[in-house]
Amino acid sequence: MGRAEFRPRLTRRTVLGVLALVPAGLCACARRSSPAATAAVDLLVESDGDQLAFKPNTLSCPTGARVRLTFRHTGRYVSFEHNWVLILPHSFDAVNAAALAAGEKQGWVPKGDTRILAATPLCGRGQQATIEFVAPAPGDYPFICSNPGHAESMWGVLHVTAT
Amino acid sequence: MIATGKASTWVILGMAFCLPFAAAAADLKSPELVRNGLRTLAYVQDDMARKLPTRSYSRLPHENQEFQEAAVPMREAVAAEPAAFRAKVDAQLKKAQAAADAVAEVSSTGDEARITAAVQAVAGALKSLDALFPEALRPVPGQLGAGPGRGGPPPELR
Numbered sequence: 015m016g017r018a019e020f021r022p023r024l025t026r027r028t029v030l031g032v033l034a035l036v037p038a039g040l041c042a043c044a045r046r047s048s049p050a051a052t053a054a055v056d057l058l059v060e061s062d063g064d065q066l067a068f069k070p071n072t073l074s075c076p077t078g079a080r081v082r083l084t085f086r087h088t089g090r091y092v093s094f095e096h097n098w099v100l101i102l103p104h105s106f107d108a109v110n111a112a113a114l115a116a117g118e119k120q121g122w123v124p125k126g127d128t129r130i131l132a133a134t135p136l137c138g139r140g141q142q143a144t145i146e147f148v149a150p151a152p153g154d155y156p157f158i159c160s161n162p163g164h165a166e167s168m169w170g171v172l173h174v175t176a177t
Numbered sequence: 178m179i180a181t182g183k184a185s186t187w188v189i190l191g192m193a194f195c196l197p198f199a200a201a202a203a204d205l206k207s208p209e210l211v212r213n214g215l216r217t218l219a220y221v222q223d224d225m226a227r228k229l230p231t232r233s234y235s236r237l238p239h240e241n242q243e244f245q246e247a248a249v250p251m252r253e254a255v256a257a258e259p260a261a262f263r264a265k266v267d268a269q270l271k272k273a274q275a276a277a278d279a280v281a282e283v284s285s286t287g288d289e290a291r292i293t294a295a296v297q298a299v300a301g302a303l304k305s306l307d308a309l310f311p312e313a314l315r316p317v318p319g320q321l322g323a324g325p326g327r328g329g330p331p332p333e334l335r
Binding site for chain 2: 063064065066090091092093094103104106107114154156162163164165166167169171
């Protein structure tokens, strides 16, 4: 009695099935090779004590990252309220004017303003707030405190990198 | 040789020029607290002045409150200094605080000229306060705090 041999048969259906799976596999690999798409980044930024400045004043993250940003008001004496607002480049003056018009009740953040990419609520002395947002396209984005007058000295830059 | 001699002369002259400031700063018990105290007052005064172009006069009493609060760390910064110097600082600080009070008082009038003059008086009083301390500790306009400086982001981002 001869031993039964298993020989896989390459039928047309099998070949077509495998070929159909190739693009899906390539897509999955492409997604995996772009870590920024799923990366989570924690950022911390503080007020410079009671002074009208952010510390640090430059931040960095990869594009597409899920950013969890904590803003901490480290002031001890002055009852300034501060927030952290990420804005589109070239919108500094317009956003500041809109913030002033929005008023304190809205936390100096105009609702539905597409020039604002992310914003924390206002924080008083010793308070902190954490927000989450997806990092925008690569580039340099200003961040400001939108409490009127503060942004002239209380600003910084978020560097969004390609990878 | 001559070049080296000239260079060392400049170094000696430079050191002679800088030493009094360095010595004066070192004489203070808490120079870093003094620097921060002066800067905080300057920031608040600056913020107060920025309410003028937008005619946000209703915010000025609040700015005055912040100025009074900013005077606290300034007093703490010189708490360990000799009584005579402390008294000088206190007297000038009181003048600045009174000037800030005056801003709050005139803010309700809506009189642009009076309000502007009152805000300028605060700046003047602060300048006199700064003058009591070594130059190295005084706030430099445009270089306040750890931030990139006053005036907002550069044109390519603004």
